[in-house]
Amino acid sequence: MADNQTDALIEAINFTQMLRASVTKVFDNLADGFQDSQGNEKALLNEFQKSLLAVNNDFNELERVGNGLYPLSVNSPNSVHLSIDPATDKTPLYSQLIQSYKWSNKAHELAGYVIGPLDQNAKLKRSMLIGSTLQAKKLRRVPPSGHAATTVYVDNIVTRLDQKMPDISMSITRPLGSSAILQVSLGKILKAVVALRGLIIEWVTVKGYQEDLYSEDGKVDLWSQSRYQVFRKVNDSATAATLHFYSPHNAELALQSFLHWFQSYKTLFSAPCSKCGKHYHQGSPPTWRDLRNTDPYHDVCKP
Numbered sequence: 302m303a304d305n306q307t308d309a310l311i312e313a314i315n316f317t318q319m320l321r322a323s324v325t326k327v328f329d330n331l332a333d334g335f336q337d338s339q340g341n342e343k344a345l346l347n348e349f350q351k352s353l354l355a356v357n358n359d360f361n362e363l364e365r366v367g368n369g370l371y372p373l374s375v376n377s378p379n380s381v382h383l384s385i386d387p388a389t390d391k392t393p394l395y396s397q398l399i400q401s402y403k404w405s406n407k408a409h410e411l412a413g414y415v416i417g418p419l420d421q422n423a424k425l426k427r428s429m430l431i432g433s434t435l436q437a438k439k440l441r442r443v444p445p446s447g448h449a450a451t452t453v454y455v456d457n458i459v460t461r462l463d464q465k466m467p468d469i470s471m472s473i474t475r476p477l478g479s480s481a482i483l484q485v486s487l488g489k490i491l492k493a494v495v496a497l498r499g500l501i502i503e504w505v506t507v508k509g510y511q512e513d514l515y516s517e518d519g520k521v522d523l524w525s526q527s528r529y530q531v532f533r534k535v536n537d538s539a540t541a542a543t544l545h546f547y548s549p550h551n552a553e554l555a556l557q558s559f560l561h562w563f564q565s566y567k568t569l570f571s572a573p574c575s576k577c578g579k580h581y582h583q584g585s586p587p588t589w590r591d592l593r594n595t596d597p598y599h600d601v602c603k604p
């Protein structure tokens with residue numbers, strides 16, 4: 302519809318230009334006058350008549366095309382033609398483009414800020430995932446086995462340690478099934494009962510050399526305390542030491558370290574305190590032994 306209208310308008314403009322040209326020719330001829338050099342008036346008249354006919358033809362054509370055009374509305378004379386007007390400054394396209402450009406620019410900028418932290422987080426997660434998997438594999442590969450040592454293995458270890466430590470003598474009984482009870486004698490100073498689960502130390506009871514390790518019914522007495530305060534203090538130190546040397550992944554070394562530390566009580570009544578230099582403090586010898594270098598200390602002199 303719009304295209305037909307446009308074509309009709311262009312045709313009408315062309316006919317208007319042709320009409321103007323033909324009319325201009327007629328008036329030009331009339332204004333300039335006719336030069337009749339050969340005395341042929343009839344030929345001049347014919348030519349003038351042709352010019353007038355051309356004006357008439359052009360006018361008729363223009364009128365025909367003009368009748369085909371839509372009449373202009375009285376209320377909005379030119380608004381019907383706005384739809385065929387391609388002027389870009391009359392549409393919101395430009396401002397919309399600016400908005401889109403600004404928005405995408407800002408999104409790009411913010412994405413630039415975000416990529417850093419997100420990348421680090423992803424790397425961290427990845428490394429943590431790999432780390433935990435490796436750790437899990439490692440743990441699966443080497444489960445703690447100290448508690449599951451066989452009786453033969455425990456016997457061999459105890460025999461070897463007994464030979465290795467001349468100040469200590471040990472014997473094994475198994476009154477409670479497969480778990481071993483070690484009876485440890487340290488010179489003529491003190492005795493101890495060490496309850497093992499596998500190779501892991503679970504309980505220690507320290508008593509004086511002359512005290513009995515057996516109860517009245519002839520069984521090994523794990524629970525009753527020494528009647529002497531000095532050995533009860535040693536008992537407390539030994540219990541603390543079992544926690545310090547606890548190592549289910551390397552139970553043999555843990556037991557050896559504990560016994561090596563325990564061996565240092567052979568000087569319980571002869572070594573002075575490493576801090577105050579006295580043998581006795583409030584009637585008690587140094588009952589604590591340093592866990593790393595086995596130096597003797599009174600309870601109150603502990604480093």
Ligand SMILES: [Zn+2]
Binds near residue numbers: 574
């Ligand atoms: Zn002291």
